[in-house]
Amino acid sequence: MNDAANTNTDGEARSYWVLAESTITTLSNNKFDASSVFVSSPVKNEIAIKGLTSNVKQVSVYTILGSRVFTKQIDGQSTLTIDASLLSSGMYIVELSGESGKFTKKIIKQ
Structure with a gap:
């Protein structure tokens, strides 16, 4: 091996892979609890x-490619119905966001 040139004796370059595990931490002890939230899927005309x-605080719907197709600020509502009749068939992502984080769920529009 020729360490100075970063090649082996055959002249081929060596590759190095570094895998690291990371943990996301937060300063807040509040957790986004979405365990009680139900999002319908598959959907036809409404989510x-x-x-x-x-x-x-906010509900958004994105295409699988990341384009936002719907967003609404909510305040104290326990249920929300979104008109999905104009959405094309396919997979979408529903994002619930608030002060303590975000929750996403994939849905299928038939």
Whole structure:
């Protein structure tokens, strides 16, 4: 091996892979609890979201490619119905966001 040139004796370059595990931490002890939230899937004409808590401040819907197709600020609502009749068939991502984090769920529009 020729360490100075970073090649082996055959003249081929060596590759190095470094795998690291990381943990995301937060300064807040509040956790985004979405365990009680129900998001309907598959959907035809409307997306039903039930069990929203006061922690949820905004609901957004994205295409699988990341384009936002719907967003709504909510305040204290426990349920929300989104008109999905104009959405094309395919996979979408529903994002619930609030002061203590975000929760996403994939849905299928038939």
